[in-house]
Amino acid sequence: MTGTQYKFRIDRAPNSFSRILKNLFLVSALVALIVPAYTHSANARSNPRYASIVVDFDTGLVLSERYADKKLHPASLTKAMTLMMMFDAINSGRVGLKDRIRMSKHAASMVPSKLNIPIGSTIRVEDAIYALVTKSANDVAAAMAEHLGGTESNFAKMMTAKARQIGMKNTRFMNASGLHNPRQVSTARDMAIMARTMINDYPGQYKYFSKRYFTYQGKTYRNHNRLMESYKGMDGLKTGYVSASGFNLVASAVQNNHRLIGVVFGGRSTSTRNAHMANILDNGFEKIGQIKVAAFRNVPVPKPKPALLQALASLNAIAPAAAQKGSSQWANLNTSLQNGMFGRLVGEGDIDPAASNRIETGLMAIAAHKGEAYKAPARTQAPNRIQPARIKVPSGASDSTRLTSINQAWAIQIGAFTSRAQTDKALGQAVLKLPEGLRNGQPVIVPTKKGNGWLFRARLNGYSEAQALAACRYLKDCIPVHPNVTR
Incomplete structure (x- = not known):
């Protein structure tokens, strides 16, 4: 009797164990599906500095966005606007690429990253452009601001006015470098607008942002945007970091004749920020490949009968x-x-x-x-x-509506x-x-x-x-x- 009972239990054990394993497998599969989505959401919620957006350059179509209108600190993304102001001055003839920018005491006092140019020394305008793109030199940014605006604070007002002009509604600049100021804020959407304007309105100067290395006075500086070396089709724009912002990046890449602009705020490290940028751009290119947007092209007209x-x-x-x-x-x-x-x-x-x-x-x-x-x-x-x-336009609404x-x-x-x-x-x-x-x-x-x-x-x-x-x-x-x- 006892032996029979024992045998019965042994016979049943594999079936019970099999069911347990099956249930564990199902639970594991569900966890595998749920946890990444939850983790991504939880990570975003637990990182108050995070925001992102991906935009199609040709149409402005938003392919993905997350907290895109949240006001955050741009850090050295600010320097892209500083450069836009310089490009305006160059295009209007007020400044030449061979002109010299003098390093003031104020500019030389900026904390790193910097070129450490001595007070009273000068740097060519074109070298200053490369210094901002690659080294992200704070001293050069401040000197450029003084060269164009008299003082850095006045130049910051000019930058904010330019931001409003191109549609950056939620941005305020307080300096030319992006060094932290609590009142200096922007959004992922505004940064995408700035990048799109840069590429569209300054095609001759946008090439500067693809510069990977810059040599100045015998020393070579490497562009901080390492994705340009690893991500297919990436050709600019700008990185940024201060402790209050996390690791920021505005980037643009071209694949299959589509140009996308990506913005990431608040990365926890350069590697995680870069990986996330690559991921959202990959998803964006996949989406835009499925969306046929009518673009301008000269269509030959058939010869009339x-x-x-x-x-x-x-x-x-x-x-x-x-x-x-x-x-x-x-x-x-x-x-x-x-x-x-x-x-x-x-x-x-x-x-x-x-x-x-x-x-x-x-x-x-x-x-x-x-x-x-x-x-x-x-x-x-x-x-x-x-x-x-x-269309009923609310009172006070702009004509753009x-x-x-x-x-x-x-x-x-x-x-x-x-x-x-x-x-x-x-x-x-x-x-x-x-x-x-x-x-x-x-x-x-x-x-x-x-x-x-x-x-x-x-x-x-x-x-x-x-x-x-x-x-x-x-x-x-x-x-x-x-x-x-x-x-």
Whole structure:
């Protein structure tokens, strides 16, 4: 009896043990999934100095952000703005690269990192630029500030004014070096704006930020941004550190013809900061590869067919008179042209029953051959479409909250369709999905010849860049379109 009981327990033990192991495995798997996410979140919460953002350079599209508007201390990221001020002076002719900057007692008193230039000595402007980029020399930054602004405090006011001018709303500079001052603050978003401005507006000078080594008076200094040696496509910008800020970095890299800008505040060390920057940039490049953003390009215009040339000539001749009479373009076309050429040329793919819609489709073909976008008049809007509401701008709001002038406007493309009926329907549905403040876009239909038929791109025009990016967050498969595409 006893032996039987003992054997029974031995027989059952492997099954019980197997279940225990299985349960432990499942628990371990869950922990493996949960802990990294929790740890990342917990680490961010436990590090009050942390913030990050990744932005697409071409469009300003934010690919990731975390605490991006939290005011933190920029440290030596400040020197990028100091350099921007110097580049302004150079570009305006007020300063030359071979000019000399004198080292004052105040500048020489700065704590390291520094070049230790003696009081009264001078340094060439171009050498000073390299000293800020690579060595992050505080004494040179202060001397540069005095050279441009008279005093460093006055120069800091000039820096803050420049920051406001380019859209850095939450930044205040108190010195030119980034040495800690409790009132000197910025945000990850503002630093991304600064970097984007630097790359876009100062292409000739941005090359300085790719300098890996700088030799001055026989001594060679290495750029503090070591990611330029290890991360694919990275070509600038600036590192920063003070004890109050942690390890900061603004960086830019290009991969597969996409340039991204990354900002990290509050790294615990250079290695963890660099690893995190590499990680968020990797994720950004993966995302941007999946997002097709319409960018400006010169699209060759097909050679018009003979019948179309005749139509263009007649339209160009009668356009002024038509405008005076208030008649529509398509009404000026003769009947044979309406029923013949348009039917043959663009009838494929146009399933609208209304004759006027078919003629209007022909006008869009003319617009396409002329390299223009066709703006749909009100009468051609889809049935039952709700008219976009007027934007209500709060009192005191700046003009930047209003829809941009059509001639300088971004658009959003909501889709491309083989049928005008589908195009009109999609435009109407898109308007309904947008919040009230983004519904006032002007419908624009852009036709493209596709094989034996036509493809109609449906767009809403009249947005600022920020509004276009915001609108696309509400719509599936939405593409922000650069102003040069919509003209």
